[in-house]
Amino acid sequence: MTNKRDVYITEVALRDGSHPLAHQYTVEQVLRVAKALNDANVPYIEVSHGDGLAGSSLQYGLSRTNELELIEAAVSVADQSKIAVLLIPGIGTVKELKEAAALGAKMARIATHVTEADVAPQHIAAAKELGMETVGFLMMSHMAETGKLVEQAQLMESYGADTVYVVDSAGALLPDQVRERIRALKQHIGVNIGFHGHNNLSLAMANSLVAIEEGATRIDGSVRCLGAGAGNTQTEVLVAVLDRMGIPTGIDLYKMMDLAEDIVAPILPTPQEIKRDSLVLGYAGVYSSFALHAKRAAVKLGVDSRDVLIELGKRKVVGGQEDMILDVAAEIAARK
Ligand SMILES: C[C@H](O)CC(=O)C(=O)O
Numbered sequence: 490m491t492n493k494r495d496v497y498i499t500e501v502a503l504r505d506g507s508h509p510l511a512h513q514y515t516v517e518q519v520l521r522v523a524k525a526l527n528d529a530n531v532p533y534i535e536v537s538h539g540d541g542l543a544g545s546s547l548q549y550g551l552s553r554t555n556e557l558e559l560i561e562a563a564v565s566v567a568d569q570s571k572i573a574v575l576l577i578p579g580i581g582t583v584k585e586l587k588e589a590a591a592l593g594a595k596m597a598r599i600a601t602h603v604t605e606a607d608v609a610p611q612h613i614a615a616a617k618e619l620g621m622e623t624v625g626f627l628m629m630s631h632m633a634e635t636g637k638l639v640e641q642a643q644l645m646e647s648y649g650a651d652t653v654y655v656v657d658s659a660g661a662l663l664p665d666q667v668r669e670r671i672r673a674l675k676q677h678i679g680v681n682i683g684f685h686g687h688n689n690l691s692l693a694m695a696n697s698l699v700a701i702e703e704g705a706t707r708i709d710g711s712v713r714c715l716g717a718g719a720g721n722t723q724t725e726v727l728v729a730v731l732d733r734m735g736i737p738t739g740i741d742l743y744k745m746m747d748l749a750e751d752i753v754a755p756i757l758p759t760p761q762e763i764k765r766d767s768l769v770l771g772y773a774g775v776y777s778s779f780a781l782h783a784k785r786a787a788v789k790l791g792v793d794s795r796d797v798l799i800e801l802g803k804r805k806v807v808g809g810q811e812d813m814i815l816d817v818a819a820e821i822a823a824r825k
Pocket residue numbers: 505539540541577600628629656657658659685717777778808
């Protein structure tokens with residue numbers, strides 16, 4: 490194992506993976522997963538509610554365990570990896586950022602809708618004051634033309650972000666669309682570029698590789714794909730593929746495989762397959778974390794969850810508008 494890394498992987502199973510687990514992580518699970526990721530030399534491990542700091546709520550789903558306890562647990566076993574947290578301004582505030590930093594979190598990923606970067610400056614500034622590495626995380630990137638994405642990435646850079654991510658929250662981007670976006674960012678911003686994929690169209694791996702080809706050096710992965718919808722780019726597979734391509738990640742492949750098999754697989758409620766609902770997320774361009782909410786609303790109102798998701802896609806509903814899911818399901822039920 491070497492510490493040379495041409496691509497830095499952020500492991501998101503303990504944050505994005507919280508969505509399929511309905512935010513039910515326990516301290517014991519986080520200790521085991523974080524320790525194993527640390528031992529495999531993963532550079533960054535993200536830990537937060539699935540919707541970021543302070544996401545625990547009726548709207549987004551109540552956490553079983555206070556996320557600060559989970560962050561503290563992860564920090565306690567990570568002597569090599571840095572613990573990252575995600576914060577969506579408006580859901581979380583600078584107060585939660587300070588609490589996470591006080592517990593030892595070293596990276597803050599400030600997430601906004603792709604056209605709303607201008608809500609991020611005070612959170613990025615606060616994170617920098619706290620000595621954290623900062624990331625501007627542009628969610629639902631498929632909803633913006635490349636020119637708009639570049640403008641928003643430049644805003645993130647101007648606020649002080651060390652890295653700007655193209656975030657394919659819906660798993661809707663096609664490889665050429667990723668190529669065009671990352672290429673444009675490479676031409677127009679001077680900071681690190683990252684990519685976060687979802688596998689709803691089975692393209693997370695291909696899109697991550699295209700992003701790397703175009704100059705992205707920060708890639709999100711999720712062990713066993715544990716993430717919203719069909720999950721994220723599978724970390725242990727990404728490590729193997731990059732190794733075959735001669736691109737060092739510094740991560741121990743065997744240790745990654747073992748933790749995937751022995752520690753994470755038993756936690757999965759069901760395997761992260763591309764089921765009909767997650768396929769519809771990618772096809773219709775819907776926020777991946779809506780999947781579980783749409784399923785529950787559909788069961789409650791006796792409608793097809795695919796119809797709910799397709800309608801949400803048509804209405805271009807974005808993260809933060811989770812209350813619309815039940816409204817849309819009720820409208821479909823009333824039409825029946
Ligand atoms: C809060 C979201 O789950 C962030 C994310 O991972 C995405 O947009 O994708």
